[in-house]
Amino acid sequence: MQYLLKAIFIILFITACNSKNQNAAILPEAKMKELLMDLHTVDAAGRQSIIEYNGSTLVKNKQVLEVLQKHNLTIDQFNQNLKFYIEDIEKFDVFYDQIIEKFRDKEAELTKVKAEN
Numbered sequence: 001m002q003y004l005l006k007a008i009f010i011i012l013f014i015t016a017c018n019s020k021n022q023n024a025a026i027l028p029e030a031k032m033k034e035l036l037m038d039l040h041t042v043d044a045a046g047r048q049s050i051i052e053y054n055g056s057t058l059v060k061n062k063q064v065l066e067v068l069q070k071h072n073l074t075i076d077q078f079n080q081n082l083k084f085y086i087e088d089i090e091k092f093d094v095f096y097d098q099i100i101e102k103f104r105d106k107e108a109e110l111t112k113v114k115a116e117n
Helices: 002-016 029-047 057-070 075-086 089-116
Strands: none
Touching: 029 057, 029 075, 029 089, 057 075, 075 089
């Protein structure tokens, strides 16, 4: 799954290279991590049929746009931020490992709550 997620963002990176909006503000690392976690959460919820997602690109794009709106970003701003963070791929790997660790922490927390109930 980790490789699939990185592949998705590499594809987005290629798209970001064509972005004309070079003056977009770069999000701080903590905000970018929150954004990526939200995007992965929406993707996972769709795959698990927790939210509406039937494999339709249109539906998925709508959900992605809703996440971007929550973070007050346009798709061009997101692409610019992604491009910025991917420029140093080794640093991005560490960055992404931290996101994965946050998901593991959330999973452990939810498992603990579930066991208590």
